[in-house]
Amino acid sequence: NAGVMQNPRHLVRRRGQEARLRCSPMKGHSHVYWYRQLPEEGLKFMVYLQKENIIDESGMPKERFSAEFPKEGPSILRIQQVVRGDSAAYFCASSPPTRDGYTFGSGTRLTVV
């Protein structure tokens, strides 16, 4: 079992470009969560998705950020028109429908220059 796979590990974007972060959950996991980690701020919840549904996006910024988890393929976190403040580590986690087995990926470190 390959675990939760995130790619790319590192992503550099210029201000105004788009960033796409991908997350493939563990086999058998149908729930995906995205978190953002900023220095000195811990882990902040962004969005919780199941296949083809956004369950909770209370942590997503209102503009420029979107997420999807299609029927086929990985979950995508998309950031349009990136700004320097978007620079952070973005972590994905997945779980089965039970409360157990909440597993994290290694993260994508986004740097906006």
Place this chain on the structure above:
Amino acid sequence: AQSVAQPEDQVNVAEGNPLTVKCTYSVSGNPYLFWYVQYPNRGLQFLLKYITGDNLVKGSYGFEAEFNKSQTSFHLKKPSALVSDSALYFCAVFGGYQKVTFGIGTKLQVIP
């Protein structure tokens, strides 16, 4: 709303001494509690969890945590610290929804 507090930004302990990393929580209903560890430039690794049962939970790498319902605490402990334990530790709570809320993290520094 559920929340987690880790009152110490950093904990310093000498190698071989016991360590404690504190965590208190607030949640409606019965809590599921977790500890994760993050090494530099790495993802989060699961250490241990409390769901039901014995209040003392044993986890990976010799760590344990004690669930105290009256004090709403779930402190992480280890009897003898190693330099390799130096990392960032996150406490997390999972209440009535499948969304885990994390604390801000505590940096553990084990001094040789």
